[in-house]
Amino acid sequence: MLRDFAYLLAYSEKAREYGLVARLVVPLVALGLIFYVRTASRSLLGEVMGLLAVFTHELVFMSRIRGLKSSLSGLRLYVLFTALSSLVFVASSLLGMLAPDPTTIPVAALRLVVLFTALTLLLQVVSLREWTSILRKLGFKSAADLYALVLLQLPVVVYYLSESAVTVKLKYKGRRLHKIAIPLILLTTYTSRSALESYLIYGEPPTEKLVLWRRRDVVIYVSTLLLVVLVLIVLSTL
Numbered sequence: 001m002l003r004d005f006a007y008l009l010a011y012s013e014k015a016r017e018y019g020l021v022a023r024l025v026v027p028l029v030a031l032g033l034i035f036y037v038r039t040a041s042r043s044l045l046g047e048v049m050g051l052l053a054v055f056t057h058e059l060v061f062m063s064r065i066r067g068l069k070s071s072l073s074g075l076r077l078y079v080l081f082t083a084l085s086s087l088v089f090v091a092s093s094l095l096g097m098l099a100p101d102p103t104t105i106p107v108a109a110l111r112l113v114v115l116f117t118a119l120t121l122l123l124q125v126v127s128l129r130e131w132t133s134i135l136r137k138l139g140f141k142s143a144a145d146l147y148a149l150v151l152l153q154l155p156v157v158v159y160y161l162s163e164s165a166v167t168v169k170l171k172y173k174g175r176r177l178h179k180i181a182i183p184l185i186l187l188t189t190y191t192s193r194s195a196l197e198s199y200l201i202y203g204e205p206p207t208e209k210l211v212l213w214r215r216r217d218v219v220i221y222v223s224t225l226l227l228v229v230l231v232l233i234v235l236s237t238l
Contacts, residue, residue, distance in 0.1 A: 001077040002162035008074030008120050009155040012065045015125040020210050022217035023125035026061045029224050030054050030118040033231055034111065044107055046238035050231045051107075055114045057227045058121060061220070065124060078116050082109045128152060133210055145199075152195060153188070160187040 015023055033054050041047035062071040086109045126134075128148045135144035164183040168176065 001073075001080070002158060002165065004070070004073040005077045006155045006158035006162065007070060008066075009123050009158060011127045012124050014065045015127075016211075017065075017214065017216055018125075018220060019213040019217045020126070020130060021212050022214070022220040024122075025220060025224055026058070027118045027121035027125065029228065030058055030114070030121070033228065034115055034118065037231065037235065038111065040235050041238075042235070043238055044103065046235050047107055048110065049234045049238060051110050051114050053227060053230050053234065055110070055117065057223065058114065058117045060223075062117070062121065062124070074120075075113070075117065079113060082112055085109075123151065123154075130210060149195060149199070153192065156191055157184075157188050160184055160191075163187070 034051070037047055037050035037054070041050060059068070059071060062068075086105050089105045128151055131151065132144045132148045135141075135147060161180070161184055164180045164187065167183060168179050172179065
């Protein structure tokens with residue numbers, strides 16, 4: 001699950017089939033709709049239907065750039081943690097402890113999954129060079145280099161966490177999982193040093209020309225518009 005989750009945080013080359021603006025429209029509109037549904041819904045059913053519509057749109061787009069199986073595999077870990085936390089809240093409410101209303105817990109869990117999917121899409125559809133070019137054009141040169149290095153390390157650290165867990169589990173037969181920290185720190189340090197050496201030797205990465213429009217973008221714009229209309233209809237009727 002950790003390995004699949006790491007792939008979910010990495011850029012997908014198939015995203016280049018679409019223009020940069022269209023790629024950004026999907027996660028940004030999804031984020032806006034999530035907060036709009038949260039504030040404008042008059043019932044839990046309306047909020048659930050609106051969130052499911054947004055989540056379906058995210059999955060369809062993600063399956064186009066990464067594949068449906070890979071996308072669902074990457075979401076398993078987050079869905080698992082969300083389900084476990086929801087069960088804790090349900091148990092707390094049954095025991096009379098301070099907890100949200102049990103009927104709102106599944107809706108909150110769905111909201112978190114949809115929100116997380118939109119945020120990961122921002123990492124999957126924009127490459128490091130594109131992020132660097134965007135930030136440099138906005139005048140944030142130092143932030144562009146720092147942000148690129150952070151994005152470079154994020155999926156690698158999660159992947160190394162998976163490899164470290166497997167190594168420690170095989171060596172100690174499922175015990176002493178706290179020893180994961182040692183190989184994880186070493187692998188991350190080696191990778192960070194290599195990235196820093198490359199940056200010092202070769203200098204800043206070249207600025208990439210941003211492709212804002214492609215013919216296939218029409219499909220994204222039309223589907224996103226239909227999503228917005230569908231959410232508005234759902235919220236007005238339920």
